[in-house]
Amino acid sequence: MPEISFDNTKTAFEYKSDRELERAKFLFSTMGKDWVLRMGLKMTPWALKWGLPIRGIIRNTIFNQFVGGETLEETAAVAEKLGQFNVDIILDYGVEGKEGEANFDHARDVFINSIRYAASHSHIPFMSVKLTGYARFGLLEKLHAASSYHDIIQGKLPLYAISEREKQEWERVVQRIDQICESAKKNHIGVLIDAEETWIQDPIDALTTQMMQKHNQETAVVYNTAQLYRKDRLQFIKDSNSWASQNHFKLGMKLVRGAYMDKERERASTFNYPSPIHETKEDTDRDFNEALNYCISPSNDIYIVVGTHNEYSNMYATELMNQYGIPFQSRQVHFSQLYGMSDNITFNLAKAGCFVSKYLPFGPIADVIPYLMRRAQENASVSGQTGRELLLIRQELQRRQKDK
Numbered sequence: 001m002p003e004i005s006f007d008n009t010k011t012a013f014e015y016k017s018d019r020e021l022e023r024a025k026f027l028f029s030t031m032g033k034d035w036v037l038r039m040g041l042k043m044t045p046w047a048l049k050w051g052l053p054i055r056g057i058i059r060n061t062i063f064n065q066f067v068g069g070e071t072l073e074e075t076a077a078v079a080e081k082l083g084q085f086n087v088d089i090i091l092d093y094g095v096e097g098k099e100g101e102a103n104f105d106h107a108r109d110v111f112i113n114s115i116r117y118a119a120s121h122s123h124i125p126f127m128s129v130k131l132t133g134y135a136r137f138g139l140l141e142k143l144h145a146a147s148s149y150h151d152i153i154q155g156k157l158p159l160y161a162i163s164e165r166e167k168q169e170w171e172r173v174v175q176r177i178d179q180i181c182e183s184a185k186k187n188h189i190g191v192l193i194d195a196e197e198t199w200i201q202d203p204i205d206a207l208t209t210q211m212m213q214k215h216n217q218e219t220a221v222v223y224n225t226a227q228l229y230r231k232d233r234l235q236f237i238k239d240s241n242s243w244a245s246q247n248h249f250k251l252g253m254k255l256v257r258g259a260y261m262d263k264e265r266e267r268a269s270t271f272n273y274p275s276p277i278h279e280t281k282e283d284t285d286r287d288f289n290e291a292l293n294y295c296i297s298p299s300n301d302i303y304i305v306v307g308t309h310n311e312y313s314n315m316y317a318t319e320l321m322n323q324y325g326i327p328f329q330s331r332q333v334h335f336s337q338l339y340g341m342s343d344n345i346t347f348n349l350a351k352a353g354c355f356v357s358k359y360l361p362f363g364p365i366a367d368v369i370p371y372l373m374r375r376a377q378e379n380a381s382v383s384g385q386t387g388r389e390l391l392l393i394r395q396e397l398q399r400r401q402k403d404k
């Protein structure tokens with residue numbers, strides 16, 4: 001198997017011109033300044049609401065770095081470019097936080113349209129879904145509050161705990177998601193269902209299990225997501241796997257560390273319950289890597305997406321594949337990083353022949369703002385991800401300078 005190095009910046013940034021790299025350098029160094037970030041996070045939603053002319057600035061900076069485009073057609077250009085380097089994309093209709101039946105139906109229609117589009121391109125193996133784009137948050141919260149772990153593993157929901165009207169509302173949610181999964185299956189596209197806040201996650205897990213049981217007979221079409229920053233998720237993966245084997249369907253699981261740590265801890269502290277999140281990063285890392293070990297082991301027939309920017313975890317996954325004799329081209333282990341981050345991992349994995357993608361959101365600027373805010377926060381500290389991105393970009397610019 002080919003040797004992989006995440007330090008190879010030539011491979012990492014081959015798809016970017018000098019000008020594009022300079023722009024990325026500017027963006028990451030700006031986001032690394034705490035006061036700029038704090039001001040941006042506060043002012044942007046406000047400025048958009050009041051119609052201030054900041055769309056152009058957003059479009060040419062953070063939007064271009066992290067989002068594919070406002071429409072599918074614009075996103076196609078990015079997909080084409082990445083495809084030339086054997087990097088696939090996971091399409092994500094990035095609209096968040098829009099409630100109401102009409103919006104939920106609209107999101108479903110856009111999604112099914114995108115599935116058809118994805119099927120006509122060779123580099124879009126998956127699409128990703130946030131259930132809160134198709135269901136009312138309050139309804140998910142209510143179902144979550146009445147759920148039990150044992151039932152959720154089996155895909156059962158406490159429908160007795162909601163009113164007749166809410167049951168009909170839930171039925172429409174199930175229908176939307178089922179229509180999406182059905183269309184994806186017909187078009188040979190995988191559906192990744194995102195994990196969200198712990199206080200709405202149980203109905204998401206139960207519905208995803210129902211969908212896997214229905215659509216994952218021959219292969220994994222539908223994937224759930226496990227956030228390994230949660231203390232209970234390693235066991236959840238094992239229990240989900242037992243349920244899948246007993247019921248003869250394929251388990252699909254996207255492994256991530258988790259995006260809502262501060263919010264989770266704050267809520268646990270406000271309502272005085274034990275935080276569901278590991279106390280330390282080391283504990284999260286240990287569970288993430290243990291989950292890789294469990295899922296990649298050939299004794300468990302699990303389809304996974306390794307969703308991380310952590311160099312150790314990505315390398316460890318490739319080592320496990322080597323150890324178990326699983327070819328890098330295997331469809332059962334897919335790697336993915338967010339568009340705009342960790343190109344050193346994505347492009348070097350692709351060069352080694354791995355099945356790898358960029359997670360690429362698209363949608364109107366105003367609608368993808370919550371997603372952009374999360375990316376800005378995640379890239380906030382210079383000692384963290386931003387520092388690594390900046391270092392690699394600077395190294396590549398210097399290397400190119402020397403070659404001229």
Ligand SMILES: Cc1cc2nc3c(=O)[nH]c(=O)nc-3n(C[C@H](O)[C@H](O)[C@H](O)COP(=O)(O)OP(=O)(O)OC[C@H]3O[C@@H](n4cnc5c(N)ncnc54)[C@H](O)[C@@H]3O)c2cc1C
Pocket residue numbers: 193194195196225227229256257258259260261277278279280281282284306307308309310336337338359
């Ligand atoms: C393809 C893809 C899909 C994703 N889908 C989802 C999704 O569906 N749902 C979701 O929630 N997130 C999702 N994410 C985001 C993901 O959960 C992480 O927030 C992000 O990837 C950073 O983690 P990392 O493994 O890449 O990097 P690392 O830098 O190794 O890890 C950072 C993460 O470690 C954890 N962590 C940090 N400090 C501590 C601490 N003190 N104690 C305990 N844990 C700590 C947090 O989860 C933090 O985000 C996705 C990411 C990718 C790449």
